[in-house]
Amino acid sequence: MIEIPKTYDPKEAEQNHYARWEERGYFAPEINRDPDAPVFSIVIPPPNVTGSLHMGHALQHTMMDVLTRHKRMSGFRALWLPGMDHAGISTQLMVTRQLKKEGFSRHDLGREKFVERVWAWKQEYGGQILKQIRREGASVDWSRERFTMDESLSRAVREAFVRLYEDGMIYRGNRIVNWCPNDQTVLSDLEVLREPQKGKLYYLRYPFRNREGSITVATTRPETMLGDTAVAVNPGDERYSALIGEALTLPLMNREIPIVADDFVESEFGTGAVKVTPAHDPNDYEMGVRHNLEQIAVIDQFARMTEATGPEFAGLDRYKARDLVIEKFTELGLLEQVVDYEFAISKCERCKTVIEPLTSTQWFCRMDQLRDLALAKLRKDGTPHFEPQIPYEKVYSDWLENLRDWTISRQLWWGHQIPAWYTADGQIIVARSFEEAKQKAGTDELTQDEDVLDTWFSSALWPFSTLGWPDETDDLKTFYPTSVLVTARDIIFLWVSRMMMTGLKFMGREPFADVYVTGTVLDKHGQRMSKTKGNGIDPLEVFEKYGVDATRLTLASVGSTDTRWSERQVESYRNFANKIWNAARFCLMNSDGAESVADPFAGELPLHDRWILSRLNKTAREVNDRLGQYDFHGVVQTLYHFFWDDFCDWYIELSKATVTAETDSPERSTARARLIAVLEQSLRLMHPFMPYLTEELWQKLPVQHAQLLHGAYAGAEPTIMLASFPQCDSALVDERAESEMQAVIDLVSRVRNIRSQINIKPGERIQLMIAANADLQAVFRASSDQIARLTRAANVSIDGNAAMPRASARAVLTGGAEVAVPLEGLIDFAQERERLLREKEKLQKEREKLDAQLGNQDFVQRAPAEKVAGLRARLGEIDQQVAALEQMVEALS
């Protein structure tokens, strides 16, 4: 007899197993010795080196771990590759702040020292999240851990850059960009937030150059007027058509600017005339290009007015300049009106500073060819397959179709420095290394570009750079393309699409076949969890309180829909874990003799054994199928109900008498071995979701652990991680057993219902009289001991006719069976009559519905014959039961 505590303590299991799994190399694909093993691989979405675990990570990691463990147990050569992202801006900000506390800036240190400092920071404080990933139980292969700034990955970055440059897809140019005046760097469109902003719309008059009068333009940013080089109107706007080409005098600057016609202008908005500031507005920039307008930079990189604005404005902050412009327009009588106006403003994703659009010389990546590769792949092969396909496939393709060039340079020090050098005479040399650049340039008087690349440039290469690219390593050949990408929806553009494009470009193959997009865990009010709102739930605290396994089940069942966080949910899965623990506890307490049984399910089996095997195998089938479809929610439900309802509530109870028999016997040993065998397979089925609990229990079971390992891991030190994942043996799926067992379950439930309704004390023994047809008689007779035990009946009689005592509580069952509980002296006849009449009423209501349906000729003719037959059968059944009930009532009168 093996004794374990009454309550599952997750902490103990969590402390015991992870380190051992890791040390023994279970996480590495090399543990798989089958040379022909199919391959399964996932690369982790690399968390920021500055980050710490939040619910979104825990959610994604749970799902990736479930998939990886499932495939590993199924004999796949499984790799889940971990790593981190250097997170350019975040990390640089982190260290800059630290420096500031010490009283100096990064410029005091200089670039080289600063970068050293960031590395030191990374060593000391970075990667806290890696420890937390261990805590989650994530079966990642730490021997393959990567960091986007590793030398090998940096090499991949340079290689990719050079190739794209050589193919004409990367270029350097002066264009309008998103500039963050606080972080002092350019940002891509995807790193800019659009926020609604209450502001004002100013109506400004621009006088005609050569005559009286003026034209009025509306703007939210009057200060940019200093850089205006035109006013635009819609070519179809009759109010202005005569004015097109006419000259205006730009107030304050006294500059002559033309009126141009452009389709961009919406006649309905404002006055229908737009001031054009090509240097400080993306749309105006485009218009400027179309009309060949001068770009006059009036705002600098610190968001202050430039020298070009003249002595009164130069050096003023952009908002101060706004006030001054308005003041001057008022003085000149050129301010027509000011109205309240709400519009969208661009802010820096990181520091929330208002973005200043300005023209700047930067590196860009042309996206047209890359986009076409991705779109063609999707249209031709349906790759990647998004799950859920709706709406994500369309979200992805729509975005690709409207893709614009990607600004890839950043004015930071932390990151991959752009592999471009300039000669003294301004020639650009793009090369993989300084050596190569010198060769190409024919001189060593070269200066490397100061800028670094967007963090997402290196992330875009992650699925192959981590596997060794550009070298053709074994890992690359084996694990690329990866099997599936699991991610939140907010980085479909930033990351997923870019990996797809670079993968197709450099590898000639997609980086992953499937993209599983997870739902989001919201707070209990349905709001997104965020640091600034402070409404986040720390997964580590939940681990502490309820255990990792319970948390994982909760997260897995979120699936792909947004779900509000509810601690009660975790609590119920904690209870489930405890239920498993106690079911195992029961099995272990009654395990003596079980190990001597070689083949527990050999030979002829009683109903409940055939039934549980059928249920178990159907469960295995469902779990495998649903995991294949990424239906995490469904799998959790399936496992929960199989284990709790089928195994605990019925199978254990049905086996109890035999299993707990006082004296040893072959029957007892066999029953015990069967119980343990079913439990053992259940643990394997649940292991991907609940790694700690299942390992803890599996190790304790009196079974031949080594024999349970999947063939690919033969010889390994036994662990449930490497045990074979149960597959459905369809020979064991037994519909007849299931329906017969269902009859027993119905019978027991009805009797319990009677006991409860009549208030029979739980301790009180009853008599049970069952009348049934020959088939059911045989079923009930074979299970009569169990029926007696579960209904707490002193004795059970079964026969074909219903000669039942008048003083009894009775019920009719499906299949025409009847049951009576004789209760001489206890029965209140009137009450019992009412009870039966209520039953009858229920059936009659159903009958009415069926009558209506079957009375409808259209239904009978058009519905499938099978359906109609089914309803007719049900109708017959009801009639029979109603008749039986009427007889019972009659007998009571």
Place this chain on the structure above:
RNA sequence: AGGCGCUUAGCUCAGUUGGUAGAGCGUUGCCUCGACACGGCAAAGGUCAGCGGUUCGAGCCCGCUAGCGCCUACCA
């Protein structure tokens, strides 16, 4: 402004090709029957947001309305 999604039991969510609505928690009653009170047994609870349509039949398909949410966007 467009696009998309959601609205099912008090709460959080499932609902597979249209065929008599499900789970967990909560609620009610009974229960120390030695695996488990983080438990057992039994039960109550729903005009599937509203309106209209298609169909023999709609939570599921189509249209409109309302509320909520998300994403995209070049109305200054």
